[in-house]
Amino acid sequence: xxxxxxxxxxxxxxxxxxxxxxxxxxxxxxxxxxxxxxxxxxxxxxxxxxxxxxxxxxxxxxxxxxxxxxxxxxxxxxxxxxxxxxxxxxxxxxxxxxxxxxxxxxxxxxxxxxxxxxxxxxxxxxxxxxxxxxxxxxxxxxxxxxxxxxxxxxxxxxxxxxxxxxxxxxxxxxxxxxxxxxxxxxxxxxxxxxxxxxxxxxxxxxxxxxxxxxxxxxxxxxxxxxxxxxxxxxxxxxxxxxxxxxx
Numbered sequence: 001x002x003x004x005x006x007x008x009x010x011x012x013x014x015x016x017x018x019x020x021x022x023x024x025x026x027x028x029x030x031x032x033x034x035x036x037x038x039x040x041x042x043x044x045x046x047x048x049x050x051x052x053x054x055x056x057x058x059x060x061x062x063x064x065x066x067x068x069x070x071x072x073x074x075x076x077x078x079x080x081x082x083x084x085x086x087x088x089x090x091x092x093x094x095x096x097x098x099x100x101x102x103x104x105x106x107x108x109x110x111x112x113x114x115x116x117x118x119x120x121x122x123x124x125x126x127x128x129x130x131x132x133x134x135x136x137x138x139x140x141x142x143x144x145x146x147x148x149x150x151x152x153x154x155x156x157x158x159x160x161x162x163x164x165x166x167x168x169x170x171x172x173x174x175x176x177x178x179x180x181x182x183x184x185x186x187x188x189x190x191x192x193x194x195x196x197x198x199x200x201x202x203x204x205x206x207x208x209x210x211x212x213x214x215x216x217x218x219x220x221x222x223x224x225x226x227x228x229x230x231x232x233x234x235x236x237x238x239x240x241x242x243x244x245x246x247x
Contacts, residue, residue, distance in 0.1 A: 003064060063076065101166075105166050124170040127172070143166055175237075210239075
C-alpha cells in the first residue's frame with residue numbers, strides 16, 4: 001500500500017469518527033442554544049485538529065512502502081495508539097466541561113459545567129432530578145438563596161472563595177418556581193443597544209417566527225464571559241443565545 005493510500009484510509013476513518021463525535025457534542029452534550037456559550041466550538045476544533053489532521057499526517061510520513069513490513073506495522077500501531085490516547089483524553093476533557101445546569105439566579109442565567117459540581121453537592125439536592133449530571137444537555141432550574149443564619153453562613157463561604165448557590169444543588173428548585181419574580185428583570189429587544197447589525201437581523205427573524213408577543217432577554221454568564229439569552233414570551237424558556245453583553 002502506498003503512503004498516500006494509507007494516509008487517505010486513515011483520514012477516512014478519522015473523518016467518520018470526527019463526524020460521530022461532532023454529532024454527540026452538538027446534539028447531546030452541548031445542544032443549542034448553548035453550543036457557543038459553553039465553548040464547544042473551540043473544543044471541537046482542537047479535538048478535530050488532533051483526530052482528523054495529525055493522525056493521517058503522521059501516517060503519510062511513516063507509511064514508506066520501502067520499510068520492512070514488521071517495522072511499518074509497528075510505526076502505524078504506535079501512531080494509532082497515540083492518536084487513540086489523545087482522542088480519549090480530549091473526549092474526557094470535553095465531557096467534564098459539558099454544561100449540566102442552566103441556573104436562573106436573581107437577575108441572570110448561569111451556565112454550570114460538570115466539573116463545577118461535586119458528587120457531595122449533588123447528594124444534598126432536595127429533588128432526585130437534581131442529584132445527577134445530565135448527558136443530554138443542561139437542565140433548566142431555578143436557585144433560591146437561603147434565609148436567616150444560613151444566608152450569613154453562605155455569604156461568608158462565598159467571600160472566602162467557596163461556591164455560590166448556582167453551583168450548590170441543595171438550593172435548586174424547578175424553573176417554574178422562580179419564573180414569576182425572575183422574569184421581572186427581563187429586558188426587551190429594544191434595550192439591547194450593544195447588539196450588532198447581524199444580531200439584530202437574527203432577532204428580527206426570530207421575532208417574526210414567534211409572532212406578536214415580544215421576545216425577552218436576560219444575561220447569561222459562563223465563567224468570566226457574558227452572553228444574552230433570548231426567551232420565549234410564552235414559555236419563558238431560552239430560544240437563542242447571543243455573544244452579547246446585555247448588562
